[in-house]
Amino acid sequence: xxxVNPIPDVPPPSERSGDGLLVLLAAMPQEQxxxxxxxxxxxxxxEALLIASPDAxxxxxxxxxxxxLRIVAAPASGxxxxxxxxxxxxxxxxxxxxxxxxxxxxxRESSSLGVSALRDLANSVLTASTDLAIPCYDLPPHTGxxxxxxLYPLTSALxxxxxxxxxxxxxxxxxxxxxxxxxxxxxxxRLNQGEAPLWPVNEATVAGFAIxxxxxxxxxxxxxxxxxxxxxxxxGALFSDIEAKAAFWQRFRPLPPALSxxxxxxxxxxxxxxxxxxxxxxxxxxxxNLQEIWSLVLPPNSLLGLKRIATADxxxxxxxxxxxxRIVYDFLxxxxxxxxxxxxxxxxxIPLYLAWVASHINITTSGTNPESxxxxxxxxxxxxxxxxxxxxxxxxxxxx
Amino acid sequence: MQNVLATMxxxxxxxxxxxxxxxxxxIWHHMSDALHQSIYRVLSLLISVxxxxxxxxxxxxxxxxxxxxxxxxxxxxxxxxxxDDRIARNSGNVDWAPxxxxxxxxxxxxxxxxxxxxxxxxxxxxxxxxxxxxxxPSSLLPYLTHVVGAAFLLIAGTLSxxxxxxxxLIGAVNAQLQYARFLSLGIKWLVLVLTGAMVLDHLQIGGxxxxxxxxxxxxxxxxxxxxxVGLGSRDLxxxxxxxxxxxxGEHGVAPTTPPATxxxxxxxxx
Numbered sequence: 001x002x003x004v005n006p007i008p009d010v011p012p013p014s015e016r017s018g019d020g021l022l023v024l025l026a027a028m029p030q031e032q033x034x035x036x037x038x039x040x041x042x043x044x045x046x047e048a049l050l051i052a053s054p055d056a057x058x059x060x061x062x063x064x065x066x067x068x069l070r071i072v073a074a075p076a077s078g079x080x081x082x083x084x085x086x087x088x089x090x091x092x093x094x095x096x097x098x099x100x101x102x103x104x105x106x107x108r109e110s111s112s113l114g115v116s117a118l119r120d121l122a123n124s125v126l127t128a129s130t131d132l133a134i135p136c137y138d139l140p141p142h143t144g145x146x147x148x149x150x151l152y153p154l155t156s157a158l159x160x161x162x163x164x165x166x167x168x169x170x171x172x173x174x175x176x177x178x179x180x181x182x183x184x185x186x187x188x189x190r191l192n193q194g195e196a197p198l199w200p201v202n203e204a205t206v207a208g209f210a211i212x213x214x215x216x217x218x219x220x221x222x223x224x225x226x227x228x229x230x231x232x233x234x235x236g237a238l239f240s241d242i243e244a245k246a247a248f249w250q251r252f253r254p255l256p257p258a259l260s261x262x263x264x265x266x267x268x269x270x271x272x273x274x275x276x277x278x279x280x281x282x283x284x285x286x287x288x289n290l291q292e293i294w295s296l297v298l299p300p301n302s303l304l305g306l307k308r309i310a311t312a313d314x315x316x317x318x319x320x321x322x323x324x325x326r327i328v329y330d331f332l333x334x335x336x337x338x339x340x341x342x343x344x345x346x347x348x349x350i351p352l353y354l355a356w357v358a359s360h361i362n363i364t365t366s367g368t369n370p371e372s373x374x375x376x377x378x379x380x381x382x383x384x385x386x387x388x389x390x391x392x393x394x395x396x397x398x399x400x
Numbered sequence: 401m402q403n404v405l406a407t408m409x410x411x412x413x414x415x416x417x418x419x420x421x422x423x424x425x426x427i428w429h430h431m432s433d434a435l436h437q438s439i440y441r442v443l444s445l446l447i448s449v450x451x452x453x454x455x456x457x458x459x460x461x462x463x464x465x466x467x468x469x470x471x472x473x474x475x476x477x478x479x480x481x482x483x484d485d486r487i488a489r490n491s492g493n494v495d496w497a498p499x500x501x502x503x504x505x506x507x508x509x510x511x512x513x514x515x516x517x518x519x520x521x522x523x524x525x526x527x528x529x530x531x532x533x534x535x536x537p538s539s540l541l542p543y544l545t546h547v548v549g550a551a552f553l554l555i556a557g558t559l560s561x562x563x564x565x566x567x568x569l570i571g572a573v574n575a576q577l578q579y580a581r582f583l584s585l586g587i588k589w590l591v592l593v594l595t596g597a598m599v600l601d602h603l604q605i606g607g608x609x610x611x612x613x614x615x616x617x618x619x620x621x622x623x624x625x626x627x628x629v630g631l632g633s634r635d636l637x638x639x640x641x642x643x644x645x646x647x648x649g650e651h652g653v654a655p656t657t658p659p660a661t662x663x664x665x666x667x668x669x670x
Contacts, residue, residue: 145670
């Protein structure tokens with residue numbers, strides 16, 4: 001890996017081993033990068049930092065702009081804003097090559113993280129016995145809804161983890177965690193699937209590594225491809241990971257209670273009702289056209305539930321938490337059994353997800369705290385886990 | 401065998417010695433001769449084909465049995481060698497459904513390969529015995545291969561039509577196109593019409609009529625779809641262009657959510 005700004009008075013990596021923090025940055029605009037580097041230099045002594053950025057390959061990060069920092073080039077990430085398998089392989093290789101003691105991976109829009117947030121994430125893996133430091137963002141209501149609807153409830157119920165943002169793009173990793181993730185990622189890179197997202201929380205839970213969730217305050221969610229592109233990518237990757245770790249999650253593990261010490265996003269209330277009409281229209285259109293496909297995936301009971309809500313008006317539109325949990329579990333089972341083409345399957349889930357979003361917005365605008373509703377969804381996923389396990393083991397059994 | 405049959409089918413010589421009416425006797429004699437000769441030819445032909453049919457059936461049965469044995473052997477051997485686990489380890493997260501595990505696939509493939517081999521050998525045996533008779537039209541066997549090819553075309557075309565129809569339906573629904581089903585049906589029938597025309601052409605049925613009918617049908621469906629999409633998606637295209645222009649003016653990046661999802665400003669899916 002070419003060093004863009006090799007500073008003569010910086011000792012070689014072998015001599016610096018033990019005190020280095022490798023900071024792997026995603027590609028970002030110049031003003032964001034400057035803000036982030038300023039925050040990093042305010043959090044740590046410059047000599048303890050090794051910055052790896054894909055921008056160092058191009059002229060976006062000039063050599064003389066940060067003379068006190070050691071900057072190396074990192075391979076560019078893909079178009080997706082998520083952390084991919086290739087990112088984890090690169091992180092592990094760079095850490096090994098440069099003798100880093102821990103890794104801080106910072107995704108797009110990480111310039112919105114404050115100095116204390118960056119320090120907490122890094123210190124958690126540098127000084128404590130934590131293997132995976134993961135942020136808990138304080139997001140406005142109606143933000144990160146795929147996470148709230150599918151990623152968080154599934155990860156919680158199946159891996160007994162209370163990590164609120166399993167797809168966080170800012171992570172602190174110990175060396176052994178980085179090696180473990182790189183090992184998992186190599187399966188994908190070997191198959192030319194380096195763009196696939198990885199699930200660090202699931203890997204850490206299966207390996208028995210320590211996870212620390214840290215409150216990092218407000219965060220700007222990164223822009224990316226549209227929902228129809230990113231939704232199948234993310235949910236498909238999670239379903240694949242769940243499928244691969246079936247032997248682990250089928251054993252009973254109680255979900256830890258949502259303790260008050262566990263950081264949670266602030267209890268925002270939805271002050272303004274979002275417009276749910278387009279989402280309801282999307283659901284109605286799908287209900288008219290996708291019945292044939294849904295009936296291959298969902299049992300009659302769930303189809304009946306959908307039929308009931310399809311006739312409801314906008315003000316009273318609700319999807320019960322148990323019905324939503326069963327729908328997601330049935331799609332997970334169909335993904336495993338390849339009932340229909342997997343791309344089609346995940347595409348057919350999008351209108352149902354939009355219906356859940358409309359229902360969630362209705363519930364929160366009626367005065368319910370969004371976090372309370374999301375916790376209720378998690379509990380429903382936990383309660384329906386026996387249904388998933390039963391159908392996973394005996395998929396051909398009668399299922400009304 | 402042929403001599404015996406010829407003897408059996410020869411007209412009785414005594415009959416010609418008892419004429420009631422001389423003119424009718426001659427006609428009857430000729431008709432009887434002609435009938436007997438044609439029956440003789442048909443029976444001879446059937447007898448000459450029978451060994452070929454028998455050879456075909458025997459070859460097919462033997463190779464089917466071999467295929468079953470080989471399939472069972474492979475299934476046991478690969479299961480004992482934990483072949484599925486090895487494949488799963490080497491192919492990362494690409495997992496297999498229980499009904500389509502690598503072992504099951506290999507066993508099934510070997511069975512059907514044996515059946516196919518039996519069919520080929522049976523057909524060759526049939527061909528060899530049939531050529532000696534050389535009485536049936538010589539285009540029958542090549543035509544059978546065309547029939548098999550046409551069957552494959554039909555299966556592939558039907559599967560492609562279903563796959564494409566579903567892809568279009570789901571894509572159109574997620575893009576909130578009101579005519580999603582119509583579009584999906586149009587694509588499905590386009591592929592089916594194309595498949596039908598290819599199958600008929602492969603079977604050499606219809607000739608120019610099929611080509612002409614296919615051209616009219618295909619062109620008609622494409623024109624209908626083009627009109628429907630062109631008229632129906634004006635709003636969608638204008639909304640998309642407006643949204644793109646606004647976002648490129650503000651940030652220079654693509655919008656995060658499509659206008660079709662209708663998410664308000666306060667909603668972010670990720």
